[in-house]
Amino acid sequence: MTHTSTSPHPSPTSRTETDFMGTRDVPDTAYWGIQTLRAKENFPITGIPISSYPVLVKALAQVKHAAVLANYDLGLIDETKKDAIVRACLDIENGQLLDQFVVDVIQGGAGTSTNMNANEVIANRALEHLGRSKGDYAAIHPNGDVNLGQSTNDVYPSALKIAAINGAGQLLEAMGYLRTAFSRKALEFEDVVKVGRTQLQDAVPMTLGQEFSTYAVMVEEDELRVKEALVHLHEINLGATAIGTGINTHPQYAAASCAHLQRITGLPLATAANLVEATQDCGSFVLFSGTLKRVAVKLSKICNDLRLLSSGPRAGFAEINLPPRQAGSSIMPGKVNPVIPEVVNQVAFEVIGNDLTITMAAEAGQLQLNAFEPIIGRSLFASLSHLTAACTTLADHCIDGITANKEFLRSQVEASIGVVTILNPLIGYDAATSIARQALVTGRSVTELVLERGLLSAEELNEILRPEHLANPQDSADIDVQQ
Structure with a gap:
């Protein structure tokens, strides 16, 4: 049980907190507490805190928000605590206190440190709303009140899914933006003739507009695949608690918390039919990651084409010109490289690697829980955020500025x-x-x-x-x- 010591503070800038492992000093300015402090010390892995993924922090607050409302409905928490916790959750949902989510994205413990980071920040913010000091856990407790009726094992995967759905919404916007850029170029180049190629050998004539319209269709197809994969992320296991049996919860808690979470998030979430299965199964993350890999593979293929078609300017294909973005060499004057397609290629390689990481992490689960959801989350959010940025960057800094060498292309057709x-x-x-x-x-x-x-x-x-x-x-x- 975590509580604030009744002894005097050791210094004006810290407070003393205690857990079953002992007593530690926590900075008075920190909204997090002793368990977050231990996690900070235990997991100096990437240097990337969970605050780097605001969609996850917001989702955690939304889960806690739904949980306290369900507990209040069921008579398990009083109105004063409920109101203070709700206010704290809303603060976080609205982007406040993001810097207080400090544990590393890669951590042991199946996400317990992330859950406790959220519990402690919400508790201390709620205490502040009540006019009490941080650490006064006798009034509002991180575990006893904020985490009431919950376990990391149902909070964390539910938050991951909500965050992934919202992150995918941003990706879909970026993909639509890129698709529109390709469609504009397809229209611009609809009467530019060129030689088509198969196996890098001359094939039959086509138009450059057809080539670019193909890219638009490729992106559009993957938008549909992402939407299909998202359906499976809407099934959550909130109410499962430790292993799916719902231990320490009211019989109506799972349904009540899901209903509140639907309203808070605006998402058509549903409680899994079998919570024991849902608590240990990471299949929906594997499916979704595989879809992101498909997006990455096709974006990379498009960028390979752009680099090849723009190769030159004198000794390559030289069919199109990419907009020059920066000097390409520290030794060769005048050299300009296809840096935007190159960076998108590298994002694709990362996403493909992330998919393998997620696959191995999902496979490594044992019995009633998968302990490796933190690396699944980190890999998933990296793929989502980097793909989103890559699509926007490709559209703005490359596609919109492409020009065609029309006369050269026409001469190639005539000579073909x-x-x-x-x-x-x-x-x-x-x-x-x-x-x-x-x-x-x-x-x-x-x-x-x-x-x-x-x-x-x-x-x-x-x-x-x-x-x-x-x-x-x-x-x-x-x-x-x-x-």
Whole structure:
């Protein structure tokens, strides 16, 4: 049991708190207490506190908010305590006291330190609202009142899910923003012809607009996949307490707390049908992380394309120009690198690695609890926040400023052997094969050879090679060819 010592303070700037392991001095300015202090000392791992993920801190406060309202409804806590705790939770939900959430994001104990950090901050803020001193836990206790009817084992995963849902909302906004940027470029480039490629070899003509519209569709598809994966995060185990049996809770607590949490968060949350299963199973995190990996893989593929298409400027593909963002070399004057696609690539690599971490952490759970949810949370929030930033950065600092080398692209189409494929229905397979063979041997263009043989007129070729026909080659079959 944690309480404030009745002995005089050891100094004007600290208070004495006691737990079952002993007595420690806590800074008077701190809203956290002795258990948070021990966690700070025990887990100097990343130097990244849980305050780095405001969505998690807000979710923790929302869970505590719902819990105290449920306990009040069930007659388990008096109105004075309830009102003070609610006020403290609202302060945190509104962004106050974020700097008081100080435990490291990676910690032992299945998230107990995070839960106790929240309990202590809320208790001390509630005491302040009552006009009492921090640490006066006889009036409002972190465990006995703020954590009433709860365990880390149902608070922490419920908060993780709520935070992930809200973090995903920010990601979806950023993905939509990026998709719109690609769509604008697709429209801008709809009549810019180019050579398509398969296996890095010349294929058939297309438009640059088609290429960029593909990227927009790829992003849109993943927006839908993220929304689908989010459905599984709406099932929570609040009310399960230690292992899912609901020990130390009122029979109606799980339903009451979930109802309040739905109202507070605005989310369609639901209590898991089997709380014992829900307390030990991290499958929804694995599924969601796998979806984020899919997003990362496809973003990285797009950035690979952008780097390749803009390679050069003299000895590469040089089909498009990325907006120059900074000097690219400390030794080579004039060199500019594709730094924005490169940084998005690196975010993708991180997200892929985070997914493996989450997979291994979920697999390592034993019996009635998974002790490794802190690393799941840290990896999940890093993926969400970094992907969100990457999408916005890619749109603002790269996609919007891309230009096309239109004349160069057109000349490549005219010189490409692939043009013969679109002529195949008009001049016949054998003639097309002969033209292709001669073009390869002589280095002359397909169009030049077609004109020389009188297979098509210049007017007919110009009509066939119009951008709309290249983008929709089936339309060229309707062209009236004069024989």
